[in-house]
Amino acid sequence: MNQEQILAQFGPREAMEYDVVVVGGGPAGLSTAIHLKQLAAEHGKEISVVVLEKGSEPGAHILSGAVMDPRSLYELFPNWKAMGAPLNQPVTEDVFLFTTETGASRTPNVMLPQCFQNEGYYIVSLGNVVRWLAQQAEALGVEIFPGFPAAEVLYNENGSVKGVATGNMGIGKDGEPTENFQLGMELHAKYTIFAEGSRGQLGRQLISRFKLDDGRDPQSYSIGIKELWEVDSERHTPGLVLHSAGWPLDNDTYGGSFMYHMENNQIAIGYVVGLDYKNPYLSPFEEFQRFKTHPNIRWYFEGSGKPAKRIAYGARSLTVGGLLALPKTVFPGGALVGCEAGYLNASRIKGIHAAIKTGMLAAQAAYEAVTSGRQHDELGAYPELFEKSWLRAELNKSRNFKQWFKKGRTVATVMTGIEQFVLGGRMPWTIHRAKPDHVYLKPAAECKPIAYPKPDGKLTFDRLSSVFISNANHAENQPPHLTLKDPSVPVNINLAKYAGPEARYCPAGVYEFVKNEDNTDRLQINAQNCVHCKTCDIKDPTQNIVWVAPEGGGGPTYVGM
Numbered sequence: 001m002n003q004e005q006i007l008a009q010f011g012p013r014e015a016m017e018y019d020v021v022v023v024g025g026g027p028a029g030l031s032t033a034i035h036l037k038q039l040a041a042e043h044g045k046e047i048s049v050v051v052l053e054k055g056s057e058p059g060a061h062i063l064s065g066a067v068m069d070p071r072s073l074y075e076l077f078p079n080w081k082a083m084g085a086p087l088n089q090p091v092t093e094d095v096f097l098f099t100t101e102t103g104a105s106r107t108p109n110v111m112l113p114q115c116f117q118n119e120g121y122y123i124v125s126l127g128n129v130v131r132w133l134a135q136q137a138e139a140l141g142v143e144i145f146p147g148f149p150a151a152e153v154l155y156n157e158n159g160s161v162k163g164v165a166t167g168n169m170g171i172g173k174d175g176e177p178t179e180n181f182q183l184g185m186e187l188h189a190k191y192t193i194f195a196e197g198s199r200g201q202l203g204r205q206l207i208s209r210f211k212l213d214d215g216r217d218p219q220s221y222s223i224g225i226k227e228l229w230e231v232d233s234e235r236h237t238p239g240l241v242l243h244s245a246g247w248p249l250d251n252d253t254y255g256g257s258f259m260y261h262m263e264n265n266q267i268a269i270g271y272v273v274g275l276d277y278k279n280p281y282l283s284p285f286e287e288f289q290r291f292k293t294h295p296n297i298r299w300y301f302e303g304s305g306k307p308a309k310r311i312a313y314g315a316r317s318l319t320v321g322g323l324l325a326l327p328k329t330v331f332p333g334g335a336l337v338g339c340e341a342g343y344l345n346a347s348r349i350k351g352i353h354a355a356i357k358t359g360m361l362a363a364q365a366a367y368e369a370v371t372s373g374r375q376h377d378e379l380g381a382y383p384e385l386f387e388k389s390w391l392r393a394e395l396n397k398s399r400n401f402k403q404w405f406k407k408g409r410t411v412a413t414v415m416t417g418i419e420q421f422v423l424g425g426r427m428p429w430t431i432h433r434a435k436p437d438h439v440y441l442k443p444a445a446e447c448k449p450i451a452y453p454k455p456d457g458k459l460t461f462d463r464l465s466s467v468f469i470s471n472a473n474h475a476e477n478q479p480p481h482l483t484l485k486d487p488s489v490p491v492n493i494n495l496a497k498y499a500g501p502e503a504r505y506c507p508a509g510v511y512e513f514v515k516n517e518d519n520t521d522r523l524q525i526n527a528q529n530c531v532h533c534k535t536c537d538i539k540d541p542t543q544n545i546v547w548v549a550p551e552g553g554g555g556p557t558y559v560g561m
Helices: 003-010 027-042 071-076 126-139 201-209 284-291 352-371 381-387 390-397 401-407 409-422 463-468 489-498 535-539
Strands: 015-023 049-053 093-099 104-106 143-146 150-155 161-166 169-171 177-182 186-194 221-230 240-246 255-261 266-274 309-319 334-336 482-484 511-515 521-525 545-547
Touching: 003 177, 015 027, 015 161, 015 352, 027 049, 027 071, 027 126, 027 352, 071 352, 126 143, 150 186, 150 201, 186 201, 186 352, 201 334, 221 284, 240 409, 255 284, 266 284, 309 535, 334 352, 352 381, 352 390, 381 390, 401 409, 489 511, 489 521, 535 545
Parallel strands: 015 049, 015 186, 049 143, 093 240, 186 334
Antiparallel strands: 093 104, 150 161, 161 186, 169 177, 221 266, 221 309, 240 255, 255 266, 482 545, 511 521
């Protein structure tokens, strides 16, 4: 039964009216809602704001390294320290390594570009920061609906965005309503702000519908994979920030590691791989596991009196195209903020401050529009405010960062050093990017298979045991949220030409090729494993896989990530 048939039988949907609807309860969405309420209180006005969050609670689906620049948090809450914001561990030391298989060379601190200097910043659990922001939002009168993913954009007759509809609940695998069926609801707004994060389902539709990326470079993405560990205090240096580039990736593949020493003897360690990699045999998950065996890294987890313990795992895509790939961020009735648009600064490996700042800028534009009696038009003040902001200046300094990596790590390292260290971000040139990530994948016949070592279960692990500690869960009897435009493509094209890359690029073991009784191949989709990283939606070489929001509350439940 399709949506039209469901509405014909069970409709109409209940509708709720708001001044502003915010889709996504991450730092960008919550900052939008908070600043709207702050502006209203400051001017003695009333403005109704609701935030929809697909996770079971704010922060449940949030994953980031993360080293946080508090600049925009100071703008949102100047007294955030006294308010108890969970920024507890200041950065105490920066280390950058270039790794080979057996050793590493450290970049002298005096030669570190400004983008890798983190003095004055904090190592945080972004999930905890988001939970704190949600508390502040609710205290200001923002309504937050967790477990309600926005599944559909609603439009007015003139084509402007009217709001969104949440997904239906209680639909069985066969697409038919079950005895637990509940019709989704509509949320109408004068303006709808989309803050779904990297590769948002509705944001992708809006960019296509309104041609927001016309004239921009194709967007680029990476996958970030992260583990949280408890280690012996002898191997723990509170505030240490370590990044690396090099082994195990080859010189032509963008990527690198992070290791952040948090409070309470915890270490956040992770690996980032650009999704424009070429070899279909590459597995970002396995590259991360292999990286941990490097002698300079495994020391932190082995050989001390107290065994280290892995306590959490997760993965998420990052939108890293930067300023040159930034789409138009407004359209009739709404706007894109945070990583939905792509404001992350890849050279600094930071996006939280950008998410908060863009949420505030969009809130200012929406507040002025609502209080002046406008609705459903373009919030032109938002991009104008961005163009005048410190964030725009910051992103402009690193506009070529990701583009240089198409010329290899050596050229990228040299040119980033020149642009950031020598020129201070004042470059007379701009490097453009021509192709989206998925087209870079080469046929398997042109590439060398990669033999990855088996996990030892102590330092390195398989994907299924990793997914287990992500607390990923989806209702078993629901339609798959990993959809195929053409079910024949995975075997006939992806497996035949590219050796089935979806079985390797997914960090959660969602995709596997299995044999039928007649010895033919088929793609099995284990949707219950999905951690909502969106890698499949991005990297599938034929763009045949489309990620859609599952039933409310489904997905990972990250703790401390």
